[in-house]
Amino acid sequence: MEVASISAEKILSFIQGGDLIDVTTIAKSNPDLLARATTYSLNNKVYHRERLCKAILALITYAPKDYRNVAWALIQMVPFSHLLHIMDVIDKKENTRRLRLAIAVKIANTPQNDIIRAFFISPTNFRKMFSYLYLPREYVNDKKINHPNYSLAYKLSQLSMIDAMKELNLTPADLVRTYKIPLHLVMQWVQTPKEAYELAKISTPDDFVRHARWFRTILGDDEFERIAISKIEKVKDPFSFLSIRQHLEETEALTPKLSKVLEERAEKVLDEIAKSVNLGNLALIVDVSGSMWEALEITDKLYEVFSRMTRITHLIAFREYAFTVSREQLRSLEPDGTTSIGSAILLLAQQLKEKPIDLQAIILVSDLCENTAPYLKDSLKLLEKFGSPPIVVIHCGSRCNLKIDYPHAKIPVDSFHPRLIKDIVANIARLTAKVSEEKEITKVVKERRPILEELGRVELPRRPAETLKPGYLERLLCS
Incomplete structure (x- = not known):
């Protein structure tokens, strides 16, 4: 693929999970367009997490100095749990001192709740970030690290999930309720029926029904059915239930009574939609x-x-x-x-x-x-x-x-x-x-394809001057 043939739309498509491109070559030949497309996608929260990380890695590794600094600033803008996907796409030659500094600063400036959330969402990548990138652990230039956020992150990287929950005095329900950890990730750490019951009470109707077999096995039929009926009355996404209902029945996740309640609820919603769209x-x-x-x-x-x-x-x-x-x-x-x-x-x-x-x-x-x-x-x-x-x-x-x-x-x-x-x-x-023209729709959002002029108005983030001074990381982590 020739560099000249790659348009802004192609780069945006790559970042948002579509067309594959040689992002390394683009970072070298047209870093401004790559930086603007990356910033645009990040600002508008329309991106594939791994692709966004790959674009930032290309910029911080292969682009000219000014755009390497833009990438440094972009790292500070990415939600920390999303940034962990760097570990899924990084090449050995991209493991640079500049990247390590940017991520260490990002960790230090990330609120503790976000650090905890990132750890429980992707513990493997969280630990790998410290080990593979050779991030500072307890010392920088023989000086003890005392930054509370950074110290918490390193401590978590050394713990198992169960030990981390004990250290932080957290229950599985706390992870879902306070830290917004997806239910399917938390279920593996449930150790008692009481913890399962607490999860059942706070879970969304959609999540509860998707994991109905698991809840029914642990809670027993009577308790499961009582909770399930109350959940189904509040269901927000009946289409999901329609698609998985047969599977749940085949695996004995639903009782006959619950299946009937679910069917009645789905029929009402579909009737309403059918009337509205004709x-x-x-x-x-x-x-x-x-x-x-x-x-x-x-x-x-x-x-x-x-x-x-x-x-x-x-x-x-x-x-x-x-x-x-x-x-x-x-x-x-x-x-x-x-x-x-x-x-x-x-x-x-x-x-x-x-x-x-x-x-x-x-x-x-x-x-x-x-x-x-x-x-x-x-x-x-x-x-x-x-x-x-x-x-x-x-x-x-x-x-x-x-x-x-x-x-x-x-x-x-x-x-x-x-x-x-x-x-x-x-x-x-x-x-x-009304189908009069082709409309491309992504799996998450309706995508508006911006023109070059719109990308030209994107303001690129700037790396703070103080972070370029010698000894900055030591002062940040050890002061």
């Missing part, structure tokens, strides 16, 4: 060519939701050829073969000709990496006879950049998680109402 007939097309496991999983979840909200008139799968399937057959398919997206459109057009029906939209779940005729571009014109229903692409897997000269929208999804269903369904409902 969806028409939909066709659902899924890519089952080689390695498309994500497409199968996403399609199964989407079918369950949309079949409750509207009528799915066509369910079509394709590899090098297309075929009609039932939902039950879809679940038994295994990805295999080459990819002919056009074959699915051709089959849909044939079925519409044989049995005319008004389609509001076509939902296509695919990576768009077609390699076998008939191709998509050659078969789209067949849909003109049937009102040109817009295509909503659930863009998963390898995500090839296929140009689609037809009314459509794309919803990129890197990897499926049940909580994404709400976002996917909400965006599909919106986009099928």
